[in-house]
Amino acid sequence: MRNNQAINTLRALAADAVQAANSGHPGLPLGAAPIVYTLWQEHMNHNPHNPKWPNRDRFILSAGHGSALLYAALHLFDYGLTTEDLKNFRQENSLTPGHPEYAHTKGVEMTTGPLGQGVASAVGFAMAEAHMAAHFNRPNFPIVDHYTYALVGDGCLMEGISYEALSLAGTLKLDKLIVLYDSNNITIEGSTSLAFTENVRSRMEAQGFHTQLVEDGNDTAAISSAIAQAKATKDKPSFIEIKTQIGYGCAQKVGKASAHGEPLGKDNITQMKIDLGLPVQDFYVSDELRKDMDAFCQTAYEKEANWNWNFEAYKAEYPELAKEWEDWHTPTSYSLEDLYANYSDPSKSLATRQASYEVINKLAKRVPNFIGGSADLAPSTKTYMANKGDFSAEDYTGHNLHFGIREHAMAAIANGMALYGGLKVFCSTFFVFSDYMKNAMRLSALMHLPVTYVLTHDSIGVGEDGPTHQPIEHLAMLRSMPNMITFRPADAKETIAAWEYAMNSQDAPVSIVLSRQNLPYLANSGEEAKKGAYVIGSYTPNEADILLMATGSEVQLIEKAATLLDEAHIKACVISMPSMDLFEQQPLNYKQSILPTSNRKRLAVEALTSFGWDRYTGLDGRIISLDTFGESAPADLIFKKHGFCVENIVEQVKAYLQA
Template sequence: MSAVAESIAIPDTRLMADALRMLAIDAVEAAKSGHPGMPLGMADIAVALWERHLKHNPRNPAWPDRDRFVLSNGHGSMLLYGLLHLTGYDLPVDELKRFRQLHSRTPGHPEAGVTHGVETTTGPLGQGLANAVGMALAEALLAREFNRPGHAIVDHRTYVFAGDGCLMEGISHEAASLAGTLKLDKLTVLYDDNGISIDGHVAQWFNDDTPARFAAYGWHVVRDVDGHDVDAVDRALQDARAAARPTLICCRTVIGKGAPAKAGTHDVHGAPLGAEEIANTRRALGWPHPPFAIPADVRALWDASERGTTAEADWRRRFEAYREHYPHEAAEFERRTQGALPAHWRDTVRAMLRDADSAAQTVATRKASQQTIAVLARALPELLGGSADLTGSNLTSWPAAVDIHADSTGLQGGNYLHYGVREFGMSAAINGIALHRGHLAFGGTFLTFSDYSRNALRMAALMKTRSIFVFTHDSIGLGEDGPTHQSVEHAASLRLIPGLDVWRPCDTVETARAWASAIERDGPTCLLLSRQNLPFVTRGSDQIDAMERGAYVLRDWPDASAATPMRSRVVLIATGSEVALALDALAPLADAGIAARVVSMPSTSVFDRQPETWRDAVLPPGVPRVAIEAGVRAFWRQYVGLEGGVVGIDTFGESAPAAALFEHFRLTTQAVMDEARRVTACASRVI
């Protein structure tokens, strides 16, 4: 022990907790920015979990059977960074000193892919908890699929730190209710019940009986645990391990524990303590060491490298025994947890596109999606579908799907989950499933309800998760349900999220291509699908190959031998149900001496990533353009320019049959022709 520890006989657990406290204080002070209150308050809870229960290996953060730790109250990021640093992850002290600085590995909130050991990006409160539900679900399903008697190769737990803010957010209700219903017994949430948020004492605006709420969800609840008593938290964690349901451990804590003047106040929540309070805290804790200095004996108490390496080595020995008895299952487990697609994947895609083309069906793209899913499910055992209580409308299930449910014995396996009316919770859980690895998860709802999911979609894009979001009823084409359900701005707004691919296919073949691209991508994808039937479009093999580029020439300009001389040219750009309008305008425009090229652009983001040579070949510079989509016009100006034309809709919809709505809002072939004439006439005058 250090000299200080010897002189005042500080217990090892106290030394460990105080090391976390001081790293957080020093890093926040160095940055002049951050949230020291939660790390100070939850340090003892962290000691109990990380030193006595958490199964992890700092030398291999991606070990498949590690426990998952999620800091849902991500503003307290320095607690996690301190834990990673002290336990032996690749996070040197210099990175702690660069907390919240440009390009450091210690950003203001934890970010997956930036810092080794960070399982998910957190900060938007409640989403970490919902991610964890997805992780726990993924573990339970993989265990049922791969474990065999005497060979438990999937056996890990998911732990969450959460605060009052996480539990005030509505997504916590969605996620916790689902977890309780599914009896996810390896999920444990440690609730930092400190009674403080940014505005002050939460009793004025958050007076829920939180334990009763979680008990009503079907959780096992451990009440009134002293969050500053490591042994008490340890006992609660042992209790959780024996429960047949998810567990909430309610830990009473003092925010800013150890800071003499600011502990227990909102002043310590989100601001540095300041030099004077830091000095007083050092004296109060009996911690005389300079900033960022951790005595060697305290580091030794925390170092988990040897313990983690031993745990992983034991698992790998057991996995090799499993491989000897079940070689196919072992190879499949490795493939799936590595995120690799089957060796025959490209053949599957080619056959799927060929079959969709030869079938030549006129169906809604939601139906085309269902047909595609059925094919994919046979090729991809990792496919895990679901819907937010709209299975029959989204058509996200398929004939061979097996519903996931829980009975008196616990969760029963399957590959399709009815998420209930929980769009936000579903989307965040899908992100958690993707982060866990082992499944390709998708979930469906109506496009207009993507607003409920939007922040989870943004987080998927930020984390680059392979999450797939199916949104049907994509426009006024859904008809009589009216403007509350008719998407107008949604396609454009989703396309504005960096890193999110959005596909709006026009028929069965484009739908199959969109699905294939979503599965192949290391990042999230939204599929926007129609309720109404869309006509099948004939195309050549070169055009089918070109679909994966996001936009391609579906019909080219008439050649020079056309009967009617062409006085001008125009490019018609369309997506989804409006591709048919562009195609229908070709002949009448040609009769009027206007040569039109139809470009189908099912994915603007994919097209934008193509080389300039491809983009110019599809959309030749200098040729007037008209974009056609049943959505807001402004988005399309980047493709048609200020001089180009857009046929769209800039108001909310109406309640009426779909055909009447397209006429009413002038989403018609005639409107396309009128815009084409206008832009070509303007171009001629300029010339």
């Protein structure tokens, strides 16, 4: 049968790619090839010649180590990957890197590899689909009508993030989400029975999924039937466990842990091809299969053409909605310039989390595709959008997302929603819990996704909750992450600047780190915060005796200290540095105007770890920081005890200049 030939061709292409690289994971591709081929050939709506067709089904390879199978499928289905690309698997500058990378290889919907991230983000794709469908679809015009498929392995389902994300998917009744479980009972160390004996389908049923079992992973008719039944199931996401054999077809490796992550060996591949009825030829695809794929692509093109025709009729029937659709999918410039004047009275103060709340609610009125929420902390992180409804199984039009106490999954779901397109996405929790989100935040940065992370309770200012809730090292962690833009605003105006930057970001996530406690409005703060660092005091860097630098709640301290130092005839230049990341992006002449090499007397103040500040203080500079964990006590007491007070800053400056 031609299907068997296609499936075995996928197996051989994947095995050849891994062997050519002498690196990779052939086991999953050999076992799961029937799943992928059956899905792509018989069920998935996709157009290989236009991988960004808006109404395509999304396929997420959560088990990203099986990338050789994805690349083999992209090659066979004519997505543009060539035989040479397969030969260059895992090589420098190739289109076939070790794990799938978004925006690098056509047809790859997201960067996967860290297990569990893919299936968690798939929930985000499905949530975005549900929201867009609820907003845009009208009778006879199913403009948004497609599925999200995630291929997962045992490792994805062992990772805790999958429990969080799939629990939410069940609660939300995301019936356009279909999870395909490559169940082969093998991990790197051996049998899954070493550490994983739960009844996975019972777990998924308990989480609100419709579940099925396919006993034989080579039974394509059974696989196809299960997918069809999943698509017909309403009010529940679907989970299909498919029993496969890792390394299937390779007699020397089938069912063994060694099949997982090492090349099969040339002799074993030769025998496998003979056993599978294939020519013993590297990277072989028959002419008949090429013709089949040409016919498939023509059918796929016709499906997209029908959608395009329907969308043209939709535009005529619902011109305002069609215009909105175009607007949602077109990069837009956002200005919050009109808000700065609201926070200019120096006698007033406001927690930056509260300032952020006010900005969020302004944005909610101005930006119709603005959507986000928190990990059960909206009253504390101040992220609830008034009169914008709650996204729920009963109403997918709501803009307030309730992730529950699931920070791991929340960030990954936000990635999926951002990848889906058309939405401006944010999520929120306490800053200290960004530890839970680190992997997904890193993927945001790696994929250049403009997700906004609202992270509140930013320092020992948390106070009585104590060291478990007082982030100390977290800002250094975010600052060290490539392509993550991190803001710690000093007041309401800098918070506006942070949000304005985040809303206009097209290729980087932004973390906005906010205070629990009130902070005074600074006289000279404003949109220059988007440069990362700027002078807000009376003296320029060149005329000053010392440069005082700080972020967040500590900026008010150095500003007050500068006033007292001025009375002592010490000229202190006050520099707010809300974003080291953006400061590093400025032209050299700007950076030197803020931190001239001629002035080496520098003091940085931040109620967090000192890590990273030496870049700006230099060998001669000093830092007032906190390189220990905090403690449970009122915030004012902790700040003073650890030297974060005006008196100590003044003393430190005087001692420093006299040394």
